[in-house]
Amino acid sequence: MIDAHVHADTRPYEDFEKMAVAGVEKAVSCAHDPLRMSTSDVVLDHINRILKNDTKRAAENGLKLYAAVGIHPRSISKDWETVLNELPYFLEKENVVAVGEIGLETTSNIEKEVFKKQLQLADNMNMKVVVHTPRQNKYEVARVTSSILEEMINPSLVQLDHVDNSIVDMAVEHDWNLGLTVQPLKVTPDEAVSMLKEYGVDRFVLDSDMSSSPSDPLSVPKTVHKMKLAGFEDSEIKKVSHSNAAEFYGI
Numbered sequence: 176m177i178d179a180h181v182h183a184d185t186r187p188y189e190d191f192e193k194m195a196v197a198g199v200e201k202a203v204s205c206a207h208d209p210l211r212m213s214t215s216d217v218v219l220d221h222i223n224r225i226l227k228n229d230t231k232r233a234a235e236n237g238l239k240l241y242a243a244v245g246i247h248p249r250s251i252s253k254d255w256e257t258v259l260n261e262l263p264y265f266l267e268k269e270n271v272v273a274v275g276e277i278g279l280e281t282t283s284n285i286e287k288e289v290f291k292k293q294l295q296l297a298d299n300m301n302m303k304v305v306v307h308t309p310r311q312n313k314y315e316v317a318r319v320t321s322s323i324l325e326e327m328i329n330p331s332l333v334q335l336d337h338v339d340n341s342i343v344d345m346a347v348e349h350d351w352n353l354g355l356t357v358q359p360l361k362v363t364p365d366e367a368v369s370m371l372k373e374y375g376v377d378r379f380v381l382d383s384d385m386s387s388s389p390s391d392p393l394s395v396p397k398t399v400h401k402m403k404l405a406g407f408e409d410s411e412i413k414k415v416s417h418s419n420a421a422e423f424y425g426i
């Protein structure tokens with residue numbers, strides 16, 4: 176199994192063993208806002224930590240960790256252009272598979288500017304992007320996010336993440352990969368199963384988004400278990416829990 180979106184830097188060492196024991200072989204750790212991102216140094220230290228310490232902590236437990244790097248909408252420091260200028264260097268590193276997570280939290284002008292600059296960079300470098308959608312005003316913010324994506328980037332490069340019932344109808348109209356975040360307060364394993372029944376398995380990847388918010392490192396295996404109980408074919412289960420993410424990220 177692949178967990179397509181995690182925040183390994185916020186999790187204890189033991190979570191990686193739990194995931195590996197439950198059959199999660201790979202995960203993608205995305206840049207986010209674990210600290211007050213007051214300067215570019217903090218953001219860059221955060222990115223370095225994912226690439227070095229967390230990759231090592233996961234590997235010691237048998238979990239292969241990949242990374243998505245970028246400026247999260249809640250991580251925009253005053254000197255964010257310094258981070259932007261450093262991103263191409265990180266994007267060429269071996270375990271880095273995408274720009275992310277990037278996107279909008281409130282749709283402020285600065286968020287839009289930082290988001291667009293990173294989409295431009297990803298489109299130029301032909302890199303995949305992991306796009307955040309927020310908890311608050313989700314539908315309204317996702318609409319603005321969607322129109323920027325349409326204008327700025329090849330849809331085959333995009334994974335729109337944290338898709339739930341409130342935005343799924345809008346999301347499936349586009350040719351993006353869709354991240355189904357199974358997390359307490361977001362989507363339960365049973366709700367994920369209902370969505371997969373309704374919309375099919377071809378475009379979805381499963382992720383836990385495990386972070387310092389309420390999270391379950393076993394979200395993906397638990398959803399796979401519920402899919403088995405609900406009578407999905409093995410090939411359908413493999414698509415959402417492994418192959419779609421493997422293909423999208425090239426891992």
Ligand SMILES: [Zn+2]
Nearest residue numbers: 205207276384
């Ligand atoms: Zn996240």
